[in-house]
Amino acid sequence: DTAVSQTPKYLVTQMGNDKSIKCEQNLGHDTMYWYKQDSKKFLKIMFSYNNKELIINETVPNRFSPKSPDKAHLNLHINSLELGDSAVYFCASSANRGRVDKGDEKLFFGSGTQLSVL
Amino acid sequence: SQQGEEDPQALSIQEGENATMNCSYKTSINNLQWYRQNSGRGLVHLILIRSNEREKHSGRLRVTLDTSKKSSSLLITASRAADTASYFCATDLDNDMRFGAGTRLTVKP
Numbered sequence: 001d002t003a004v005s006q007t008p009k010y011l012v013t014q015m016g017n018d019k020s021i022k023c024e025q026n027l028g029h030d031t032m033y034w035y036k037q038d039s040k041k042f043l044k045i046m047f048s049y050n051n052k053e054l055i056i057n058e059t060v061p062n063r064f065s066p067k068s069p070d071k072a073h074l075n076l077h078i079n080s081l082e083l084g085d086s087a088v089y090f091c092a093s094s095a096n097r098g099r100v101d102k103g104d105e106k107l108f109f110g111s112g113t114q115l116s117v118l
Numbered sequence: 119s120q121q122g123e124e125d126p127q128a129l130s131i132q133e134g135e136n137a138t139m140n141c142s143y144k145t146s147i148n149n150l151q152w153y154r155q156n157s158g159r160g161l162v163h164l165i166l167i168r169s170n171e172r173e174k175h176s177g178r179l180r181v182t183l184d185t186s187k188k189s190s191s192l193l194i195t196a197s198r199a200a201d202t203a204s205y206f207c208a209t210d211l212d213n214d215m216r217f218g219a220g221t222r223l224t225v226k227p
Contacts, residue, residue, distance in 0.1 A: 004160070035217070041204060043161070043217035056214060090160055105149060105210055109160030 003027050006091045006110035013081055014118055021076045021113045023091030031055075032074035033092040033107070034066060043090070049074055081117045088112045122150075122207040122218035130224040137194040139221040141207030142187075148210050150183055152192050155204045155220065164205075165192075199227045 006023040013019055025032065033056075034046040047066045048056035054066070063079045078085060091110040125140045141150070149168045153161040167174045167183045167190065174181045180193040194201055204220040 033215075040219055041222075042219045043206065045214070045216065048214075092160075105215075106151060106163040106166060107153075107161070107208075107215060109162070111160045112158075 002111075004091055004093055004108050004110040006089075006113055008113060009111065010114050010116075012116045012118065015081055015083060017081050018077070018079045019081060019115070020078070021089055021091075021115075023074050023076070023110060025072055025091075025093040025108070027093060027095070027108060028072075029093040029095045029108070030071060031094045032068065032071070033094075034074065034076050035090045035092060037088045037090060037112070039087070047074075047076075078115075081115075083117050086115055086117045088114050122209050122216060124205070124207055124218045124221045126221060127219070128222045128224070130226065131197055133197060133199055133225055133227050135197055135225075137197050137201070137223055137225070139192045139205050139207075139223070141190045141192070141218065143190075143207075143209045144188065145209070146211060147185075148212065150181075150190050151208045151210060151215070152179075152181060152190075153206045153208060153217075155206065157203075161206060194223075197223075197225045199225050201225045 004025045031050045033048045037043045046060050049068045051071050052068045065077045068074045090112050092107040094107050122141045151166045152164045155161045165176045167181045178195045183190045202225050204222050206217050206220040208215050208217045
């Protein structure tokens with residue numbers, strides 16, 4: 001079973017459309033993240049949720065709205081897609097983020113969603 | 119904002135040689151982690167070193183951390199073609215993990 005799974009793997013869409021990417025983790029982790037990896041491979045954090053509560057919200061256009069219905073799921077909805085949104089989006093999870101130095105700080109990543117906006 | 123910055127951006131070596139990648143960062147950290155990314159895949163955790171540690175080993179991996187210089191290095195010994203991937207450092211401070219752009223390592227058979 002895949003620990004962190006995100007769908008779809010590929011998403012090709014037109015400018016102006018609205019799309020969603022789903023993420024689920026079966027590791028029992030408390031914290032989930034969305035990262036964006038651009039064409040230069042920079043991996044930039046977008047959002048972080050701990051037990052369904054938003055704890056990190058980077059400077060991301062408000063066209064991007066994360067939703068966490070429960071701690072095992074963190075979905076990303078994007079409105080009015082723009083060309084610059086084209087990138088690979090990674091979901092990740094980690095355990096016990098509020099307990100530092102407990103050996104649980106590492107992230108588990110999904111395989112990514114390659115978004116192409118035409 | 120980005121935190122870790124890897125150097126070099128790309129590294130090409132022969133199988134059997136050692137590969138050294140460096141990471142510099144700007145702020146305080148709780149720990150620093152190294153991840154590997156194969157083409158078209160997600161990142162996979164390799165090793166974590168805490169701010170009060172100076173060196174750590176795991177198999178063919180050796181990580182060092184110098185908090186006074188805000189830098190870390192990852193050494194892969196006796197490299198194999200299967201080590202070809204991108205390697206990222208990530209700084210962790212109070213639940214906030216930041217990555218750089220990675221080092222692209224190519225190991226030629």
